[in-house]
Amino acid sequence: MTDSFLPNPDHSPQQAAAAEQACASFQASMPAILAAGEDLQLDPHLRSCPRCQALVRDLEAIAEAARQLMPADPPDTLWDQIQRAIALEEQPTNPFTDRDPAHD
């Protein structure tokens, strides 16, 4: 790894500002690059910029961490609510027009 991580103390303020600008412009173009279905890794700026590489690594780490998230349990009371809703659903909608089950 080169030690060209920004800000580089050997850089003049102008160089640092230009490098910062190059990163900002690449990062602003990332959504469009991805939307076009292009491979981000082929971008010349990304290939030469450790700072933007670190950004991409962070985003990949977030995606990886998302895959590890565990499901959460609903409250125990929810099943009772669902059962009540099902019971309502199974009730005849109009007791006056439906057959009386006693006469079956």
Added chain:
Amino acid sequence: MTHQDTARPELESLQADTLSTSPDHQAIVRAQLGDHAAFAEIYAFHKRRVYSLCLRMLGNPAEAEDLTQEAFLQLFRKIRSFRGDSAFSTWLHRLTVNVVLMNLRRKGLNLISLDEALDTSPDSGPIRSFGAPDLHLNGAIDRMTLEKAVQDLPAGYRMVFVLHDIEGYEHNEIAALLECSVGNSKSQLHKARLRLRQALAKTENREVTP
């Protein structure tokens, strides 16, 4: 399908396709025949996955409970139409996603246009470069912090992130579900991850300097 003369073609195909893959296939068959205890078994087996999906898509526990209930109610109504062409869990997962999306659409939430509005909002600040060194995530990402950050995402970002990165949907599937382009889904996902990175880095910094 040609065996219309058999009594329950749906059960036959179900058994043929899912007998060895679904751990609750017997319960599904019984529930299709109207067995309430079997439906309770199916609920017990799938409740975490359905509830978590609702919770993450909605970012709100009360709404997640309501829509978990709605999803299982729909399952109760539709379970007889399950043919076993796909795994039951995949089928139920789709049903749940559709319940949530239908609910959000009923509320008039346009999921994809949301992020356009957000990008120009003044409170998001003039972020010229996201790659500032102080933003780098150091080490492992804490699960609880990530869960919280996902909950706090704007709805449009959250939907794509949850479906793609947590639930493993492909961009073309998300595009179909959210009625947007594949490119839109990809850029939306990128922006969602950037937002999460900002949120996670903020939390990290707060922990370093309390």
